[in-house]
Amino acid sequence: MSVLTRDEAQLRAQLLDVHRYTVELDLTTGDETFDSHTVIRFTARSAGDTFVELKPAELRTVTLDGQPMDPEALADGRLPLKNLTAGEHELRVDAAMRYSRTGEGMHRFTDPSDGETYVYTQMFMDDVQRVFTAFDQPDLKAVFEVSVKAPEGWTVLGNGITAQRADGVWQAAPTPPISTYLVAVAGGPWHSVRTEHRGLPFGIHCRRSLAPHLDMDAEEIFEITRACFDRYHDKFEEPYPFDSYDQAFVPEFNAGAMENPGLVTFRDEFVYRSAVTDTERQTRAMVIAHEMAHMWFGDLVTLKWWDDIWLNESFAEYMGYQTTAEATRFTGPWTEFGVTRKAWGYDADQRPTTHPVAPEKVDDTASALLNFDGISYSKGASALRQLATWLGEKEFLAGINTHFARHKFGNAALADFIDSLASATDRDVPAWADSWLRTTGVDKLTPLVSSADGVCTLTVDRAGGRPHRLTAGLYDRDVAEEGRLVLRTRLDLDVPQSAPQPIGKRPALLLLNDGDLTYAKVRFDAESFATVRAGLSGLPDPLTRAVVWNALRDAVRDGELAPAAYLETARAHLPRETDLAVVQGVLAFASGQLADQYLPAEDRPAALGTLTALCRDLLRRTEDGDHPGLRLIAVRHLIGAAAHPDTIAAWLADGTVPGGPELDPELRWRILGRLAALGATDAAAIAAELERDPSATGQEGAARCRAALPDPEAKRAAWEAMFAGDGLSNYLFTATAQGFWQPEQADLVREYVPRFYPDAVALSARRGPAMAAAAGRWAFPSHAVDTENLRLGETCLREADPTPALRRTLADRLDDLARALRVRDEQAEPAEQEARAE
Numbered sequence: 001m002s003v004l005t006r007d008e009a010q011l012r013a014q015l016l017d018v019h020r021y022t023v024e025l026d027l028t029t030g031d032e033t034f035d036s037h038t039v040i041r042f043t044a045r046s047a048g049d050t051f052v053e054l055k056p057a058e059l060r061t062v063t064l065d066g067q068p069m070d071p072e073a074l075a076d077g078r079l080p081l082k083n084l085t086a087g088e089h090e091l092r093v094d095a096a097m098r099y100s101r102t103g104e105g106m107h108r109f110t111d112p113s114d115g116e117t118y119v120y121t122q123m124f125m126d127d128v129q130r131v132f133t134a135f136d137q138p139d140l141k142a143v144f145e146v147s148v149k150a151p152e153g154w155t156v157l158g159n160g161i162t163a164q165r166a167d168g169v170w171q172a173a174p175t176p177p178i179s180t181y182l183v184a185v186a187g188g189p190w191h192s193v194r195t196e197h198r199g200l201p202f203g204i205h206c207r208r209s210l211a212p213h214l215d216m217d218a219e220e221i222f223e224i225t226r227a228c229f230d231r232y233h234d235k236f237e238e239p240y241p242f243d244s245y246d247q248a249f250v251p252e253f254n255a256g257a258m259e260n261p262g263l264v265t266f267r268d269e270f271v272y273r274s275a276v277t278d279t280e281r282q283t284r285a286m287v288i289a290h291e292m293a294h295m296w297f298g299d300l301v302t303l304k305w306w307d308d309i310w311l312n313e314s315f316a317e318y319m320g321y322q323t324t325a326e327a328t329r330f331t332g333p334w335t336e337f338g339v340t341r342k343a344w345g346y347d348a349d350q351r352p353t354t355h356p357v358a359p360e361k362v363d364d365t366a367s368a369l370l371n372f373d374g375i376s377y378s379k380g381a382s383a384l385r386q387l388a389t390w391l392g393e394k395e396f397l398a399g400i401n402t403h404f405a406r407h408k409f410g411n412a413a414l415a416d417f418i419d420s421l422a423s424a425t426d427r428d429v430p431a432w433a434d435s436w437l438r439t440t441g442v443d444k445l446t447p448l449v450s451s452a453d454g455v456c457t458l459t460v461d462r463a464g465g466r467p468h469r470l471t472a473g474l475y476d477r478d479v480a481e482e483g484r485l486v487l488r489t490r491l492d493l494d495v496p497q498s499a500p501q502p503i504g505k506r507p508a509l510l511l512l513n514d515g516d517l518t519y520a521k522v523r524f525d526a527e528s529f530a531t532v533r534a535g536l537s538g539l540p541d542p543l544t545r546a547v548v549w550n551a552l553r554d555a556v557r558d559g560e561l562a563p564a565a566y567l568e569t570a571r572a573h574l575p576r577e578t579d580l581a582v583v584q585g586v587l588a589f590a591s592g593q594l595a596d597q598y599l600p601a602e603d604r605p606a607a608l609g610t611l612t613a614l615c616r617d618l619l620r621r622t623e624d625g626d627h628p629g630l631r632l633i634a635v636r637h638l639i640g641a642a643a644h645p646d647t648i649a650a651w652l653a654d655g656t657v658p659g660g661p662e663l664d665p666e667l668r669w670r671i672l673g674r675l676a677a678l679g680a681t682d683a684a685a686i687a688a689e690l691e692r693d694p695s696a697t698g699q700e701g702a703a704r705c706r707a708a709l710p711d712p713e714a715k716r717a718a719w720e721a722m723f724a725g726d727g728l729s730n731y732l733f734t735a736t737a738q739g740f741w742q743p744e745q746a747d748l749v750r751e752y753v754p755r756f757y758p759d760a761v762a763l764s765a766r767r768g769p770a771m772a773a774a775a776g777r778w779a780f781p782s783h784a785v786d787t788e789n790l791r792l793g794e795t796c797l798r799e800a801d802p803t804p805a806l807r808r809t810l811a812d813r814l815d816d817l818a819r820a821l822r823v824r825d826e827q828a829e830p831a832e833q834e835a836r837a838e
Contacts, residue, residue, distance in 0.1 A: 002076045002077055003364040004365045006306075012137065013140060015044055015050055016042050016044060016045070017045065018040065018041075018042040018135050018141070019041045020142055020144075021040055021041075021132070021134070023038050023039075023144065023146045023147070024146075024147050025132070025147070026149040027149060027150050027151065027187055028149055029096070031099070032098065032099060033096040034097055034099065035094075035095075035097075036132045038091075038134075040091045040133065041089070043089070044085065044086050048084055050080075050084065050135075051078040051081060052081060052091065052093075052134065052135055053077055053078055053079075053133070053134060053136045054095060054132070056095035056096060059095045062079065062094075064081065064092075065089055065090055091133070093132075101252075102729070103122055103254035103770050104770050105121065105123075106130065107121070107250075107253075109251040109252055109696075111209050112698075113694060118189075118190075118207055120188075120265055121184050121186070122254065122258060123184065125181060125369050126365050127181075131183075135180070136181070137180070138179040138180075138303055138305065138306070139179075139302070141177040141302065141409070142177060143174050143177055144174065144175045144178065144183050145175075146158055146172045147169050147170065148170045148172075149168070156186070156187045157185070157186040157190070158185055158262075159175045159263055160173030160243050160244065161244050173243055175242075176242070177409045179302050182302075186250060186263065189208055191205065191206055191210070191214060192205045195222055197225075197226050198230075200244055202225060202244070203245075204221055206248070206271050213273045214271050221247070223328075224328050225247070227328050228288060228327055228328070231326055231327035232295075232319075235400075236400070237401045237404065238401070238408060241296075241408070241409070247264045248263060249267070249271045251731075252730055253267035257290070259294030259316070261299040266287065270287070273665065273666075274664035275632055275661060279581045282324065283336065285324050286330075286336075287320070289323045290317060290319070290320030291316070291320075293315065293319035294312065297311065297312055298312035298316065300404060301407045301410065304412065306367075306368030307358065307360070307413075307414075309372065309376050310357045310358050311358075311412065311414070313380060314376060314379075317341075318384040318388075335542045335579055335581050336585075337516075339581050339586075340584075342378050342516070342550065343553060343585070343589075345378035346374075346379075346521065346550075347816075349441060349442050351811070352811060353370075353811050354375065355375060357436065357437045359371070366769075367804065383436045383437065386468070389517045389518075390432065391424075391425050392425075395421075396424075399423065400421075402420040403416070414437070418433050435465065435466045439465065442464070442519070442520060443519075445460050445461070445470075445495065445513065445521070446461045446512075447523075448525070449503070449510060450500070455504065456506045457502050458472065458500060459501075460493065462496060468494070469493070470493055470513045470515075470518045472493055472510060472511065473509070474489050474491065474510055475487055475531075477508045484535075485538045491503065493512075507528075508531045510524075510528050511528070513547055514547060515544075516547050521554045521558075522551050523551065523555070532552070533572075536572075537577060545582055546579075546581070553566070556594070556823070559822060559823055559826040562827055563607075563827070564599075564603075564607075567607060568610075570590055571613065574586055574587070574614055574618070575618055580633060587637045590607075591611055594607060595607040595641075596743055596783060597782065597783075597816075599824075605643060611641040612638060612641045615638035616634075616638065618631070618634035619635070631660070632661060635667065639671055640670075642674055644678075645675050645678045648671045648674060649671075649680060651663065652668060652671045665701075669698070672701070672705050673705050673739065676705040676710075676739070677710070677739075677744055678744065682709070683714070689701070699735075701735070703728075703739065705739060706736075706739065707735075707736045708739035710744070712748070718739070718740050719752060726766065730774060733778075734778050737775070741782070742783070746783060750784075752781070756781055757792055757796040757800065760802070760810075763775055765803055769803070769805035770805075772802075772805035772809065775806065776809025777809055785824065787821065790818055793814040793817070797811060
């Protein structure tokens with residue numbers, strides 16, 4: 001299929017004004033296709049040629065201004081409209097469209113729990129063309145009037161309030177002008193909980209099999225939704241611009257959520273059917289706040305073209321975290337951002353595929369899709385947090401409200417936003433934007449402490465070119481309590497500095513970017529580093545500890561700190577950590593990157609032993625039952641680190657961990673997956689567990705476990721399911737891939753490493769961008785940290801012509817692989833030098 005270029009979009013926007021779409025969908029025509037009838041009313045400003053997009057299973061009829069067109073003219077997803085005259089036109093298209101099982105277009109899912117079927121749309125970027133005919137670019141906004149014929153017993157949700165007509169067809173209220181990619185439909189026998197707030201109908205929806213779990217959390221979800229809604233109305237002068245607010249938790253969703261106006265769709269893992277930590281509930285709250293922010297950032301005011309993705313995502317990310325912290329019961333969103341999301345941005349920004357937050361030019365939609373990454377989300381949000389700190393919150397919000405007033409129900413670009421901000425301040429906002437939004441890479445800040453006559457001064461060495469406004473925390477040892485650090489003061493700094501900053505006596509710890517207000521890697525002076533190693537858990541604030549842990553993580557990735565030293569620090573301090581996000585973030589890095597990639601295979605058992613001991617310390621600390629979230633994290637990671645099956649097999653047989661928790665479905669599948677990897681279970685036990693839990697999540701768990709079995713036939717079957725056919729949905733593909741590669745089974749799966757590259761290239765060409773990303777992320781042999789795997793991947797990029805989505809994902813994974821090899825080499829060098837000396 002062709003992609004839309006920036007130049008083509010600009011030419012079409014100059015030619016056309018699109019006024020209204022009338023879309024009629026019939027979802028009663030079978031399991032494979034649905035009928036789509038579209039009427040587009042538009043005006044050509046002058047005579048000329050253009051095209052409209054659609055990707056049908058069958059194009060039946062097309063008429064332009066009542067005159068039939070040849071359906072055979074459709075080529076590569078484009079229907080030419082030649083010799084348009086200036087003036088008004090009406091295009092009518094009747095087609096059959098294919099349902100999707102990849103989370104793109106109109107996704108269809110049958111729930112194995114009860115046999116009920118659900119559909120929902122994901123129209124993002126260029127997938128509206130899989131559902132109805134459109135001039136598919138963000139700056140051709142129009143009014144959409146959508147109706148849906150659905151099976152009996154279904155409810156249909158849309159961007160506006162929906163009602164069932166006398167003929168049984170569901171009719172959605174016409175929308176205000178919105179972009180094509182924001183149109184949404186969700187149909188099925190939904191379980192719905194409804195309320196009203198400020199005169200607007202609010203609803204939450206899920207499939208029926210999840211109804212008891214949604215009902216348990218409905219009030220919490222509504223409480224967060226109401227609080228965020230009210231907080232945004234405190235911040236924004238423009239009121240909520242749509243007629244209702246529905247939140248649908250849908251199956252097999254590729255993203256976390258999607259900001260369709262009036263109908264936000266979420267992955268339905270956010271309807272918890274097993275125990276979760278309070279940090280996971282906080283994450284759900286943040287996603288709710290993020291998507292609601294999009295009602296203004298992205299839906300009311302929309303980017304003109306995809307080079308300004310950050311105007312959508314960075315703002316929603318920043319506002320999501322800030323509003324969750326301000327308006328809900330959760331107090332730690334910025335700590336979770338610092339230890340989890342920010343690391344995502346730092347990693348992405350140090351790869352060869354990095355790009356500016358606001359690129360100068362994105363050539364086409366395929367290129368744009370690649371930029372939905374840690375840079376557009378977390379780096380952009382970090383930049384906006386720095387901007388709010390630099391401008392001041394009052395001026396920042398004033399500029400935003402000016403932006404809404406100038407561009408509501410329209411489109412805007414970076415220059416428009418900068419002009420709006422500049423109107424609220426005398427600061428040089430264009431220069432700030434050039435430094436922060438048009439550049440790539442991560443600055444590194446290192447403190448230089450000098451002393452004269454007992455008085456110390458601080459100079460910050462900056463590797464990089466951005467200006468930073470930040471705080472430096474000065475911590476002293478507590479004389480009353482050994483191991484505790486107390487904050488002496490926080491200094492406000494502008495980097496680069498005009499002069500060294502006096503700091504009095506040398507502190508035990510000098511921490512740059514305390515409070516995490518800027519985006520930069522930080523390092524320690526020698527005395528501060530010694531204090532960190534000895535007293536990290538004694539720091540009083542979790543966000544401060546998150547900044548320190550991030551600095552240690554960066555140092556490992558940059559080869560400046562040995563992975564074993566990081567593990568030792570975690571072993572010493574994590575058992576005393578109180579913040580769940582910090583515990584989870586540190587354990588995830590230690591198990592996923594250190595143990596599995598950065599340490600040589602011969603050192604992995606010792607690393608797993610350290611992680612096991614650490615988790616057992618956490619279990620002992622939580623025996624009183626006062627810290628269920630911390631205990632749950634410890635149990636999960638102890639299962640993942642288990643080198644021997646006896647303990648976790650006993651837990652599975654007993655249905656509980658001694659002292660709790662009882663095993664819910666998530667923990668049972670987690671244990672069974674680890675037992676499968678260790679060769680301590682079999683297909684019969686997996687089948688029995690699936691009979692116990694026949695849900696969609698159970699199906700995924702069984703696929704993951706079967707693929708993890710150390711059996712040649714099981715590996716062959718899993719590989720063929722992933723790459724030889726197209727029967728797996730996006731979620732079942734991911735689950736199978738997650739189970740396939742196990743570090744303990746490197747010899748068994750060695751033959752599949754070279755097979756991955758050609759098979760992934762073929763799959764991506766056949767099944768599209770979502771499956772390409774899934775293959776590159778989950779099916780990549782990341783356990784094979786060796787030069788041969790790197791060579792195979794580089795050859796693939798150079799010679800096999802992978803699709804853009806696969807090329808980008810592979811480039812990132814190969815860069816991670818090369819980094820892991822460098823970290824291993826740097827660890828080996830001292831030992832090799834010592835051996836040579838002997």
